[in-house]
Amino acid sequence: MPAVQLFATCLGDLAFPDAVADAETLLGRAGFDVVFPGRQVCCGQPAFNSGHRAAARRVARSFARAFTRDAPIVTPSGSCATMASHYLPELLGVEPFEVWELSAFLAEAGYRPLPSNEGRRVAYHDSCHMLRELHVSEPPRRLLVASGAELVPFARPDLCCGFGGTFSVRQAEVSLAMADDKLDGARDAGTIVTADPGCLMHLRGRAERVGAPVQVVHLATALARGLRG
Amino acid sequence: MGELEQAAPRFREIARGKLANAHTQAALDSSTDRLRTHRIEAWAELADVEALRERAHRIRMEVIDDLDGHVARFTAALEARGGHVYFAKTAAEASRYVAEVCTRRGAKLAAKSKSMATEEIELNAALEAAGVRPVETDLGEYILQLAGEHPVHIVAPAIEKTAAEVAELLSQAGGEDVPAELEVLTAAARKQLREVFLTADVGITGANFGISSTGSICLVTNEGNGRLVSSLPKTHVAIMGMERLVPTTADLAVLLKVLARSSTGQKISVYTTVITGPRRAGEEDGPEELHVVILDNGRSNLLRGRYREMLACIRCGACLNVCPVYRKTGGAAYGPVYSGPMGAVLVPLLVGLEHAPSLPHASSLCGACTESCPVKIPLHELLLDLRRDLVEEGVASRFERLAFTLWSFAWSSTWGYRVSTRLARLGQPLAGKAGPGRAWASGRALPRLGRRYRDR
Numbered sequence: 001m002p003a004v005q006l007f008a009t010c011l012g013d014l015a016f017p018d019a020v021a022d023a024e025t026l027l028g029r030a031g032f033d034v035v036f037p038g039r040q041v042c043c044g045q046p047a048f049n050s051g052h053r054a055a056a057r058r059v060a061r062s063f064a065r066a067f068t069r070d071a072p073i074v075t076p077s078g079s080c081a082t083m084a085s086h087y088l089p090e091l092l093g094v095e096p097f098e099v100w101e102l103s104a105f106l107a108e109a110g111y112r113p114l115p116s117n118e119g120r121r122v123a124y125h126d127s128c129h130m131l132r133e134l135h136v137s138e139p140p141r142r143l144l145v146a147s148g149a150e151l152v153p154f155a156r157p158d159l160c161c162g163f164g165g166t167f168s169v170r171q172a173e174v175s176l177a178m179a180d181d182k183l184d185g186a187r188d189a190g191t192i193v194t195a196d197p198g199c200l201m202h203l204r205g206r207a208e209r210v211g212a213p214v215q216v217v218h219l220a221t222a223l224a225r226g227l228r229g
Numbered sequence: 230m231g232e233l234e235q236a237a238p239r240f241r242e243i244a245r246g247k248l249a250n251a252h253t254q255a256a257l258d259s260s261t262d263r264l265r266t267h268r269i270e271a272w273a274e275l276a277d278v279e280a281l282r283e284r285a286h287r288i289r290m291e292v293i294d295d296l297d298g299h300v301a302r303f304t305a306a307l308e309a310r311g312g313h314v315y316f317a318k319t320a321a322e323a324s325r326y327v328a329e330v331c332t333r334r335g336a337k338l339a340a341k342s343k344s345m346a347t348e349e350i351e352l353n354a355a356l357e358a359a360g361v362r363p364v365e366t367d368l369g370e371y372i373l374q375l376a377g378e379h380p381v382h383i384v385a386p387a388i389e390k391t392a393a394e395v396a397e398l399l400s401q402a403g404g405e406d407v408p409a410e411l412e413v414l415t416a417a418a419r420k421q422l423r424e425v426f427l428t429a430d431v432g433i434t435g436a437n438f439g440i441s442s443t444g445s446i447c448l449v450t451n452e453g454n455g456r457l458v459s460s461l462p463k464t465h466v467a468i469m470g471m472e473r474l475v476p477t478t479a480d481l482a483v484l485l486k487v488l489a490r491s492s493t494g495q496k497i498s499v500y501t502t503v504i505t506g507p508r509r510a511g512e513e514d515g516p517e518e519l520h521v522v523i524l525d526n527g528r529s530n531l532l533r534g535r536y537r538e539m540l541a542c543i544r545c546g547a548c549l550n551v552c553p554v555y556r557k558t559g560g561a562a563y564g565p566v567y568s569g570p571m572g573a574v575l576v577p578l579l580v581g582l583e584h585a586p587s588l589p590h591a592s593s594l595c596g597a598c599t600e601s602c603p604v605k606i607p608l609h610e611l612l613l614d615l616r617r618d619l620v621e622e623g624v625a626s627r628f629e630r631l632a633f634t635l636w637s638f639a640w641s642s643t644w645g646y647r648v649s650t651r652l653a654r655l656g657q658p659l660a661g662k663a664g665p666g667r668a669w670a671s672g673r674a675l676p677r678l679g680r681r682y683r684d685r
Contacts, residue, residue, distance in 0.1 A: 008683065010646075013681050014650055014678055016676075017679065017680065017682035020682040021685065036683070040643075041641075041642075042646075046633075048613075049594060049613065050616060050620075050629070050633065051615075051616030051625065052620050052625075052630070052634075053617050053620070055633040055636065058638065059637050062641055062642065128593070129596075132595070132597070132599070133596065156262070159553045159556075160593045160597070162553070162593060164594055165593075165594075166665070167590065167593045167594070169669055170590050171591065172669070173241070173245050173248055174244050174248065176671075176673070177557045178553055178554075178557060179673075205669075205674040206673045206674075208673075210672075
């Protein structure tokens with residue numbers, strides 16, 4: 001079996017371990033031998049996006065030490081995939097790594113998900129990094145449809161959910177208003193699926209706090225275990 | 230503090246007020262979405278969008294790479310046509326020059342067409358101090374002048390105003406009741422402004438572009454006020470940012486093609502005026518004197534490194550209309566002149582980061598701005614570079630620098646990661662009590678940290 005290296009990301013490891021386990025399950029079902037390099041920590045993005053390049057470099061080096069260039073690196077995060085593939089090599093002055101966002105990798109491998117979402121209505125939320133830097137917007141949608149889900153498009157799928165890393169605390173009010181718009185836009189569907197732990201933490205945390213009638217689920221979970229009703 | 234500078238908490242404070250105003254939120258949503266949709270439709274008609282953007286980008290960078298040369302050629306060409314050119318290093322120099330021209334010509338009334346550069350140099354205040362009454366003749370700007378406010382959008386300055394608010398302002402100005410119906414409102418404004426066009430001693434405009442090879446300036450408007458202001462009064466003064474040059478008339482055509490499409494979704498704006506020098510012998514219209522003030526006011530700061538890309542900006546407003554942050558805050562939060570992503574990049578570069586420290590962070594870095602830019606300015610990446618400079622120039626707070634440094638040492642090894650996240654898990658009940666955790670928890674549930682994936 002071909003091997004893949006699973007990059008859990010810090011947020012996945014700490015806050016969404018189930019979603020990472022679901023990603024591992026999907027990769028296994030797709031016929032890959034999943035390796036979890038134990039020395040991984042974080043890609044350094046929180047510091048990089050805040051302008052702290054020296055701090056970002058310090059943390060990003062752990063990524064370069066943990067992963068090899070012998071097998072693809074797959075991660076259930078569009079944002080961290082962007083950091084690791086687009087920014088990290090230049091930040092560290094190292095050769096690029098082969099980094100894939102999970103759904104893009106599964107689609108490329110021709111994976112057909114189980115029909116576990118028959119009759120479920122879903123609004124797919126594009127994370128900005130995935131949409132505009134990785135240009136991955138169709139694979140997650142195709143996988144959801146293949147799992148039986150009915151996609152209910154957002155009126156403004158182009159709008160950011162308002163997470164934006166430290167933006168979410170520096171400009172908390174604007175960030176929350178952006179989340180509210182996103183949650184409102186998914187009232188019909190009742191479920192938002194996203195492929196990014198950042199958006200997930202932000203939107204789910206907001207939905208929980210205001211009691212919005214919308215569940216927010218990671219794509220890996222939706223595909224591996226199916227959505228609840 | 231100068232017109233462009235702003236203190237750190239200002240953005241957030243103004244944003245809070247805008248978020249609390251339902252009228253403003255509705256106006257921002259509908260107006261930005263309308264402009265954005267029109268832009269997308271207009272660009273969809275073109276065959277090779279990427280090639281056109283690339284061409285527009287190259288034309289702009291060609292000028293920026295030899296800016297001194299282009300300014301010199303423009304100056305020589307315009308002077309040969311009898312125009313006056315004044316190069317202003319600072320806002321104060323530019324305002325003083327315009328005020329002096331007005332005084333020398335004995336002017337009492339100045340008719341202005343829309344110009345962000347004149348906002349930038351606070352020209353109206355300088356004119357009033359010199360005894361000249363400036364009147365804005367762009368409909369949106371006229372409304373704002375009556376309200377005593379600044380433009381909130383570089384293309385659509387009054388988009389946050391409702392028809393009822395406009396009716397009240399025009400009623401007061403005209404001394405008669407104007408009902409809040411769009412056609413009646415524009416007719417009332419037209420009547421009030423016609424008098425200004427006919428009696429103004431000086432016409433003041435911006436310049437969307439200048440052509441280096443001919444010394445011409447180009448004005449783009451939809452109301453025709455730019456043409457009236459630049460041809461009826463005896464003196465015409467145009468204020469032009471030093472970077473607004475294009476090499477040739479053919480290059481101008483390319484940029485006009487992208488400008489109107491990007492700002493309003495038009496193929497070309499209603500009035501596109503190219504002016505080459507003052508009135509010549511035998512001509513019936515045009516001013517006796519034409520002055521072009523070329524404005525630096527911090528633009529030279531941008532010539533270093535990657536920031537030079539920002540000088541390519543043609544002020545189309547596309548990035549404002551797609552920005553999810555601008556859509557919530559409106560323009561005022563960014564400052565009284567430039568707003569949205571272009572403002573967040575430009576203003577700190579013009580005035581120095583220490584004078585606009587919150588602007589590089591007034592973005593979720595979603596990249597919609599970069600995607601929309603017709604001249605391919607990597608706006609969100611420039612914001613990232615500015616954030617780096619905030620740290621490296623010591624503008625970022627000591628607390629923030631210390632926090633990231635400590636974090637980075639902890640997370641530079643798995644051992645440090647394990648210990649620090651174990652502590653974070655134990656400290657969860659306190660996470661929402663202070664610092665960033667508190668800001669997070671102000672409106673969101675904190676994520677629950679359980680057993681790590683790696684420990685399963």
